Amino acid sequence: MNCSPFDLKDFLLQELTDPQRRQVETHVQACPSCQVELDRLRLTQTALSSLPDEEIPQRIGFVSDRIFEPSPWRRWWTTFWGSAARLGFASAAMLSVALVVFSMNRPASALRPVQAAKTVSDAEIGQRIETAVQRAVAAIEVRYAQRTEQLVKDIERRDQAERVNIQKAADLDIDYLRHSLQAAERKSYVAAYREGDAK
Numbered sequence: 001m002n003c004s005p006f007d008l009k010d011f012l013l014q015e016l017t018d019p020q021r022r023q024v025e026t027h028v029q030a031c032p033s034c035q036v037e038l039d040r041l042r043l044t045q046t047a048l049s050s051l052p053d054e055e056i057p058q059r060i061g062f063v064s065d066r067i068f069e070p071s072p073w074r075r076w077w078t079t080f081w082g083s084a085a086r087l088g089f090a091s092a093a094m095l096s097v098a099l100v101v102f103s104m105n106r107p108a109s110a111l112r113p114v115q116a117a118k119t120v121s122d123a124e125i126g127q128r129i130e131t132a133v134q135r136a137v138a139a140i141e142v143r144y145a146q147r148t149e150q151l152v153k154d155i156e157r158r159d160q161a162e163r164v165n166i167q168k169a170a171d172l173d174i175d176y177l178r179h180s181l182q183a184a185e186r187k188s189y190v191a192a193y194r195e196g197d198a199k
Contacts, residue, residue: 003027004034012041 004027010016011024028034 003031008034008038008041012038012045 004011004024006016006020006024008024008028011021014021016024028038
């Protein structure tokens with residue numbers, strides 16, 4: 001960070017007018033931090049100018065180049081999984097093996113007769129919905145009651161704290177007025193005493 005009136009990079013790259021250049025030169029001679037910053041910029045410029053210029057490559061690599069060709073293993077794997085027939089055969093074989101293993105390891109107690117689904121009437125569905133709605137409403141009312149109670153407690157606590165602060169401020173004002181009154185009385189006594197001595 002420099003405190004120069006103009007940017008030191010513009011000064012170094014000779015983008016300032018002559019009066020601005022003179023102003024920066026005068027400032028840099030008097031300011032050590034700007035001198036250090038200007039030295040760093042000059043060092044950077046020297047380092048950059050010492051790098052050799054390199055030509056842009058004339059040939060760009062294409063996807064068809066041998067470098068980008070996949071390995072033989074990857075080509076075989078892609079060909080295998082890209083074929084729909086092979087993929088279907090592999091899937092069917094895995095499914096068959098899974099079914100055989102599952103049926104052999106399944107305990108006899110797990111075989112239970114399937115029970116027929118119980119039919120429910122529209123009135124029973126309506127009753128269940130009504131019960132669920134009543135429970136949800138009751139839970140919301142309880143939550144709102146708890147939240148309202150908490151808010152009332154918070155307001156009462158803040159109100160109590162504010163009353164205490166107001167009482168403290170009033171006590172301080174009363175003490176200040178009492179001291180001011182005592183000081184005024186003392187001044188009047190002193191003034192009366194001096195008037196009495198003067199007579």
